[in-house]
Amino acid sequence: MKIHEYQARQLFREYGIPVTDGILCHTVSDVEKAAREMNRMVVVKAQVLTGGRGKAGGVKLAKTVNDAVSAAKQILGMDIKGYTVEKVLVADAVEIQKEYYVGMTIDRNTKSVLFMASSEGGVEIEEVAKTNPEAIHKIPIDPDLGMSDFMARKIAFKLFSDINLVKQAADIFKKLYKICINTDASLVEINPLVITNENKLMAIDGKMNFDDNALYRQPEIAVMNEPDEDEKKELKAKESGLSYIRLDGNIGCMVNGAGLAMATMDVIKHFGGSPANFLDIGGSSSPKKVIAAMNLLLSDKNVKVIMINIFGGITRCDDVARGLITALDEMKVDIPIVIRLSGTNAEEGLRIIKEKNLPTVKSLSDAAQYAIKAIS
């Protein structure tokens, strides 16, 4: 689960990490009021669950209330990487001497929190990671020891030489580690952490992701969830008994069983295709479930062909075939479909489907190749 910058800032503040003040706004007139209230230079910031807002024009400095209003007009409703901006944060703007990057993530290799820090912070950090990875210090934090004073200072000395800044940084690092552990975060980032003209370190952006499997014990984090359009779809799918994850490809997959769904995606990739989703319809063959699954696939504009892959075990292929036919009779599908049935009662299933003149194939490989050909 991801949270917005304004929410990450709330957590930072709770833990004593210095952040600038800000007011969350949903409309241009909210922004006008906030800018008037703050009565100083502000920065208007798109609140969307993706990075790179600055580069996309979603972060704008505003010297006057009028500037803030025109920034809000430009940013609200803007599309950033497929996310529509529905709210902005109006934050106190600071004069920046220098920008730093600080992040923590879970590293499975070292079984620890990996602390990352760089004096090359700011909007180009991805570029730095690619072209100059040595500029990002990476330090695993032993989970038994936690972030000791010594370790925090040692990392701080890698970024700063002024002892006053080292002290501030070490304090921030310790607090950041505490947030990471206490909230079951899988990622915490401050980018940038800045030195202000008053020689103070401040977080002026925050990003946090959390381990979904830990949310049951993190009620305060769970309530922060503001699902985006894709996530809303995934939640709705869950209610219909489907496991659905949207991907970027164009072959819509409908499969029974999570392992088979993974294998199906692998085989599509193997033949040079690109799956549009992971979709496990589970063990049941109920037409209702199949309809829900079909609707889910058809609601994705990227899906150009549907590939159905069923392996009959306890679930019988003839049952599934009847479910499919009932579903297809009830809805209009104007893109190609290919169906592969194998396992218990597959022959009977295939006969039922052939009667309806729908294309069937014998193997998973054939199905993948058929689907790829259908759209090329």
Ligand code: GDP
């Ligand atoms: P991101 O692009 O999504 O990471 O959004 P950020 O919140 O990190 O903002 C992008 C960039 O805008 C920062 O790296 C800063 O250079 C600049 N910026 C953001 N807030 C301020 C501010 O208060 N003052 C100044 N001078 N620049 C800011």
Ligand code: MN
């Ligand atoms: Mn940033």
